[in-house]
Amino acid sequence: MYHLTENGPKRCRATQRECPYGAFEHYEELADASKVYELQHVDVAYKPAKRSGIRKYLRHTTLDVTRVAQVKSKIVLSDVDGTLVRGSLANDHAAWLHEKGVIDLGDLPARWQADPKNEERLTALAVAYSKAISGKNLKELRVREFMDEIMSDETKFYSSLAQLKEARAAGHDVILISGSPQYLVGDFAKRFGFTAVGSNYHQDRHHRFNGRITGMFGAKSKQSVIEKLELERYETVVAYGDTESDRPLLEVAHHSVLIDPTPETLSRYDHIDEVLRL
Numbered sequence: 001m002y003h004l005t006e007n008g009p010k011r012c013r014a015t016q017r018e019c020p021y022g023a024f025e026h027y028e029e030l031a032d033a034s035k036v037y038e039l040q041h042v043d044v045a046y047k048p049a050k051r052s053g054i055r056k057y058l059r060h061t062t063l064d065v066t067r068v069a070q071v072k073s074k075i076v077l078s079d080v081d082g083t084l085v086r087g088s089l090a091n092d093h094a095a096w097l098h099e100k101g102v103i104d105l106g107d108l109p110a111r112w113q114a115d116p117k118n119e120e121r122l123t124a125l126a127v128a129y130s131k132a133i134s135g136k137n138l139k140e141l142r143v144r145e146f147m148d149e150i151m152s153d154e155t156k157f158y159s160s161l162a163q164l165k166e167a168r169a170a171g172h173d174v175i176l177i178s179g180s181p182q183y184l185v186g187d188f189a190k191r192f193g194f195t196a197v198g199s200n201y202h203q204d205r206h207h208r209f210n211g212r213i214t215g216m217f218g219a220k221s222k223q224s225v226i227e228k229l230e231l232e233r234y235e236t237v238v239a240y241g242d243t244e245s246d247r248p249l250l251e252v253a254h255h256s257v258l259i260d261p262t263p264e265t266l267s268r269y270d271h272i273d274e275v276l277r278l
Helices: 030-040 089-099 108-114 119-132 143-151 160-169 182-190 218-228 244-251 263-267
Strands: 002-005 008-011 044-051 054-059 072-078 173-181 195-203 209-214 234-241 255-259 274-276
Touching: 072 160, 089 108, 089 119, 089 143, 089 173, 089 182, 108 119, 119 209, 143 182, 160 173, 160 234, 173 182, 173 218, 182 195, 218 244, 234 244, 244 255
Parallel strands: 072 173, 072 234, 173 195, 234 255, 255 274
Antiparallel strands: 002 008, 044 054, 195 209
C-alpha cells in the first residue's frame, strides 16, 4: 500500500493507527500511485532507481509517460464537475461540511446551489472552502461519509458517467481531470476503476491543510496533463466536458461530448460532435 506525499508515493506503514495521509490518497500498487503523481507534476519523471532501499524521484524537463499511455485502441478523457457530477464535488463537499457545522461559509453554499453553473459563485465558494479547511486534516473533513452519500444518490450524475463505466468495462483507459481536490476526485475515480488527476490541496508536516493549492483550474492546467498522455498512442480519443476550461480535452478528441452546456458555452465552440442534456 502506498500513499501520496509532497515528494511522491511512499510506502504506507500504518497498521494499528489511521494513516495521517488519509484513506483516499492510497494505492495498492506503486505504479498506480506513481501515475497519479506524475500527472499532477509537470516537471517530475519517476525513475525507479535504488538508493538505500528507497525509490527516488528525479527532475527532468520532460516526463516519462510509458506507464501512463501504452499503445491501446481508445482513451476517454473527462472533466468531473458539471460533466459527470451535477454540480461540483468540491462545492458539494463545502456545502455538506457547512450543513454539518464543520465549517462556516455563510450564505455562499445557498447562493451557489441556486445557480450551480455560475462561474463567479462557483469560484467564490471554492475559495472560501479552501480557506475554511486550513488547519484541518482529512479525518476532520469526513470524506468517506460525504462520498458515500454522493454515490447513493443516482440523480446526482449525468448519463455520461454510465458511458465512461461502459468504456472502462470494455478495457479502455478513462482519465478524469478535475479542479476538485484529489482526495475527492481520487475516491470517486477508484470506485469505477478510473484514473483521476485533481487539485493538490497541500498539507503541512502535521498533515493539516495549509491553504496552499496546486490547482487543476482552467484550460492551461488541463492542457499540461493532456500533453503528458501522448495521445497519438491511441487510435481513438473521446472527451467529455461542460465549460470553456475543458477545451483542451474536447479539441484533441476524435469524438467530443459537451454536457448540458449553457448557450454561451455552446456558442464558443466551433465544433462539438455530441451534446448531452441528461
